[in-house]
Amino acid sequence: MQGPRRFLPSISLLSAFEAAARTGSVTAAARELNLTQSAVSRQIKLLEEQLEVALFHRERQTIRVTPGGEVYAREIRDALRKIGTASLMLRANPMGGTLTLAILPTFGTRWLAPRLPHFLSENPGITVNLVTRLSSFDFRQDPADAAIHFGGKDWPGGEMMKIRSETVVPACSPALRAQQDFRGPADIAGAALLHLTTRPDAWERWFALQGVPAQTPRGMLFDQFATAAQAAIAGLGVALLPEFLIQEELETGRLVRALDLPMVSAEAYYLVWPTERAGHPPLTAFRQWLQSQASEDT
Known part of the structure; x- marks a missing residue:
């Protein structure tokens, strides 16, 4: 009232x-x-x-x-x-076919953006607005219709759909690998490690998987994969990076695997949305399209 x-x-x-x-x-x-x-x-x-x-x-x-x-x-x-x-x-769209999507920067530019033209060609009446978010947020305070979330299946007060899992690899510049002559996980433990603030225990998990005693975190901190990858390319250290997000760098040789010892992350990428927006037509169309794109990566 x-x-x-x-x-x-x-x-x-x-x-x-x-x-x-x-x-x-x-x-x-x-x-x-x-x-x-x-x-x-x-x-x-x-x-x-x-x-x-x-x-x-x-x-x-x-x-x-x-x-x-x-x-x-x-x-x-x-x-x-x-x-x-x-x-x-x-x-921008008087017909009301607008989808505002909060994205993780590197995932948005490397995985989602190249695929968006296909979605827009299949749904010509929909306009997609992208805003970057590095951490969780409250849909009640943010105008986004949905968001890309990396983590567990634990978003409160909303609904989720898994997009894809990820495998991370220890990556560095070719020069650093040649200089350090990595032979095993223990050798990497002695190198400069590049850390992501959003995944503070990633290296700890990787070392545990390789049977190496827990290491005291040291090295540079980054808030985005893109800057961590650039630091690794510059030879500043070894970064634990999602393999699917650095395919171009691996193919061109700007980055190499310090060791071919991948780790499947415990978390995954999800599309999340508030329950009250579940029936929003552009979101419904995007969700259906995203399912088909996700199935191609599995």
Whole structure:
């Protein structure tokens, strides 16, 4: 049920308040919104009267947002961003066939992006928007319809579909392999190891699989596979990388297997989505198409 009118202020009032709260200045807010200072001040005053709450402390020619106003501004900022995003997507595709997908950067560029033209050719009425995410997020706060997730089958409050598993290999530059002359896993333990912050125990698992005592983590840290792979190409160390994501580097010789000792990851890649979006037509089409693409990799 819709609440009282005073709890649903107009976008113009909320925009003026949010800009003033964020910049700490009516002048700056007016410049940003292409309005006069008096117009912004008037809109903020109308909003305060409508809510019956003071949002700013006014001290001579300056304003300072109240503690309650700061919290309100943060919530309003998120709401305005969502409205703006929704309006942009509607303008881009008036028929409503838009799918916003959160992706892991390297998986998105190396595996998904090359396949997307096929999906779009089969579904010409659908527009796909891609946004990168490095960690889990809350669908209630994020405008994405679905996301690519790497991990266990444990996404709370949503549904999941497995895309594919992965096999990781210790990879390095040809020069480093020649210099280190790796003969066995213990030799790699003595080399510089490149680590991913999202998989802090990957090397520990690999050494355990090879029967090598646990190693104290050392070496450089990276938040993405792409940068870790580039560091390995530059000879900075050995990285444990998904084989299917570095096929080009392996084929061209920019990367080599330090040792041919692969490890199947315990986790996998999943498509995840909130239950309430399960029936969204573009998502349904994408899910069906993704199943066919995933079957080709198994």
